[in-house]
Amino acid sequence: GAVVSQHPSRVICKSGTSVKIECRSLDFQATTMFWYRQFPKQSLMLMATSNEGSKATYEQGVEKDKFLINHASLTLSTLTVTSAHPEDSSFYICSARPHTERIAKNIQYFGAGTRLSVL
Amino acid sequence: GQQVMQIPQYQHVQEGEDFTTYCNSSTTLSNIQWYKQRPGGHPVFLIQLVKSGEVKKQKRLTFQFGEAKKNSSLHITATQTTDVGTYFCAGRDSGGSNYKLTFGKGTLLTVNP
Numbered sequence: 621g622a623v624v625s626q627h628p629s630r631v632i633c634k635s636g637t638s639v640k641i642e643c644r645s646l647d648f649q650a651t652t653m654f655w656y657r658q659f660p661k662q663s664l665m666l667m668a669t670s671n672e673g674s675k676a677t678y679e680q681g682v683e684k685d686k687f688l689i690n691h692a693s694l695t696l697s698t699l700t701v702t703s704a705h706p707e708d709s710s711f712y713i714c715s716a717r718p719h720t721e722r723i724a725k726n727i728q729y730f731g732a733g734t735r736l737s738v739l
Numbered sequence: 740g741q742q743v744m745q746i747p748q749y750q751h752v753q754e755g756e757d758f759t760t761y762c763n764s765s766t767t768l769s770n771i772q773w774y775k776q777r778p779g780g781h782p783v784f785l786i787q788l789v790k791s792g793e794v795k796k797q798k799r800l801t802f803q804f805g806e807a808k809k810n811s812s813l814h815i816t817a818t819q820t821t822d823v824g825t826y827f828c829a830g831r832d833s834g835g836s837n838y839k840l841t842f843g844k845g846t847l848l849t850v851n852p
Binding site for chain 1: 831841847
């Protein structure tokens with residue numbers, strides 16, 4: 621199967637601090653990783669698309685300086701929420717699109733999500 | 740930009756009843772995918788439809804892709820309590836790049852035992 625590990629699963633932090641979330645594809649290489657934000661009982665809103673070795677592409681309205689994305693390898697992408705504020709509290713989910721033909725390339729495999737609470 | 744609309748937003752059924760959720764895109768899609776998210780969980784891939792008019796079945800679940808590749812449906816026959824969750828459709832625009840998916844708002848299915 622295709623497993624995506626996301627860490628941490630939950631984080632509580634003080635306002636003004638930065639939080640880093642990791643997304644790892646465990647048994648496949650990911651050409652592209654996606655970062656979503658989900659509010660309670662709502663849909664997934666794409667924040668940004670990251671490709672290994674290049675700058676992330678941010679969706680309209682998403683501040684790139686606030687949500688720093690690094691995709692350093694084909695198995696790891698990180699999202700850093702800088703100077704977090706209470707309005708940044710949300711459920712952040714990453715997904716990864718496989719690089720290999722061994723598993724379907726068009727499908728996104730999701731991590732378990734990170735619930736961020738900013739006090 | 741591309742919009743994907745999904746209805747209904749909520750559906751409550753008695754166990755054993757059927758359930759259908761519908762998805763419509765503002766643009767032609769290259770493919771459509773369906774995901775299920777259990778309460779408190781993360782989206783899990785169910786299926787991908789690529790061809791115009793395609794119909795696929797997974798046990799009690801039937802997925803359809805419209806002839807114009809702008810709409811899709813998921814039908815569950817004889818629902819069970821294990822079917823509870825939010826079902827999302829997600830479409831990839833035929834003119835899009837980078838395999839970006841646009842998700843519908845989802846349909847939350849609850850099943851009364």
